[in-house]
Amino acid sequence: MALNHQALSGAMEGLKDGYISKDGKLVLDFLQAIHAAEKRQAELDARVFYEEKKMMKEKYEKRLKDAAARELMHAEEVAMLDKELKREKSKAALAIKSLQEKMEEKLKMELEQKESEAEMKLKKVQELAKAELNAAIAKEKASQIEKMAEANININGLCMAFYARSEEARQSHAAQHFSMGALALEDALSKGLPIHTEVASLQSYLEGVDKDSVLDLVLASLPEETRNSGTDTQLQLKQKSLQFDALKGTIRHFSFFPPGGGGILAHSLAHVASWLKVKEADQSGDGIESVINKVENYLAEGKLAEAADVLEESVRGTEAAEIVADWVRQARNRAISEQALTLIQSYASSISLT
Incomplete structure (x- = not known):
């Protein structure tokens, strides 16, 4: 609009100048001025159109580029998003597989249980059924x-009644031999x-008197050493207390360290400990002096x-066990032999009376 106004203003100025200077040529100049103004106006319009077209083209090209950029961005x-979706699907598949494996393992464990x-x-x-x-x-x-058993009792009764006389004679003969x-x-x-x-x-005599007698076990329980080599005599047994007195110092010394012995220091300490040990007056303690007193009292009572049991138990696990082993064995063999002899003599007396 500003350009059109300028063109018209220019044309009017030209007409005014022509009218003043040259009256004869007023119309022609006026027409020429109009044509010139229209031409300039057309040129201006064309230029404006071109500028607006260019601006619109640039605007639309910019929009097109923006749209293309947005499309590329989208x-x-x-x-x-597709890549993320695939990754999530892969994670989900792995999670499902892991969960399935865990469930299968759990089910397997439950089945095994x-x-x-x-x-x-x-x-x-x-x-339970077997029991x-x-x-x-x-x-x-x-x-x-x-x-x-009832049948055997009845049968034995009949047999005993039938063989009464011969059995009495045989048992009497066997009893005499057993007593001898x-x-x-x-x-x-x-x-x-x-x-x-x-x-x-x-x-052999016992088989003729009573085959099922407990004395058969008593005879079988006699120590093998006593059978083949004998045992201490009554006189030797009376001297046991004197032999034990001779062993007391050695027992007391070796009861202070374990089996296997030891070095000079162990022997020295054991010697000092046995020297410092005061003999106990009573038998209520568990020390070696108390044990020795108990053993002496048992020997005095026969x-x-x-x-033998008290002495062996007291030195078990110490070096003194080897020292008293022979004495304990001899005393125990003699005790077993005397007990067996007492039972045999009692049995011999009982069958001789019957």
């Missing part, structure tokens, strides 16, 4: 044994001689087995 976002529990229950049922069966069998066997064998055993023990022959004779 495409990149779509690609990123159930199988184990079922096997344990089955085993318990089998054991019930064994109880029933034992009960049936006990009943049969009881019936057989007991005297021979007593004589051998009193002299400290081997008793193998005497024991064999008593066993209780050889008790003395």
Whole structure:
């Protein structure tokens, strides 16, 4: 609009100048001025149109570039979202697989536990059934044994009645031989001689008197050393207390360190400890002096087995055990032999009276 106004103003100025200077040419100049103004106006309009067209073209080209950029950005976002979606799908698939494996493992463990529990229950049922069966069998066997025992009693009664006279004569003869064998055993023990022959004779005589007698076990329990080599005599037993007095210092010394001995220092300390040890007056303690007092009292009372047990127990696990081993063995052998002889003599007396 500013350009059109300038063109018209220029044309009017030209007409004014022409009118003043040249009256004859007023119309022509006016027309020329109009044409010139229109031409300039057209040129101005064309220039304005071109500028506006150029601006619009640039504007639309810019919009097109922006749209293309946005499209490219959207495409990149779509690609990123697609990649993220694939990654999430992969994670989800791995998580599902891991969860499935865990569930399968858990199910497997539960099945194994159930199988184990079922096997344990089955085993318990089998054991219970087996125990019930064994109880029933034992009960049936006990009943049969009881019936057989009753039958044996009746049979034995008949047999005893039938063989009464011959059995009495045979037992009387065997009892006499058994009494003589007991005297021979007593004589051998009193002299400290081997008793193998005497024991064999008593066993053979015992079969003729009472095959099921407990004396058979008594004879079998006699120490092998006593049978083959004999044992201490009565005189030697009376000297046991004197022999034990000679061993007391050694026992007291070696009871202060364990088996295997030790160096000079261990022996020196043991010697000092045994020297400083004050002898206890009573027998209530557990020290070596108390044990020695107990053993001496048992020897004075003739209780050889008790003395051997106390002494052996007190030095067990120490070096003194090897020192007293022979004395303990001899005392125990003598005690067992005397107890066996007492039972044999009592049995011989009882069968001689019957």
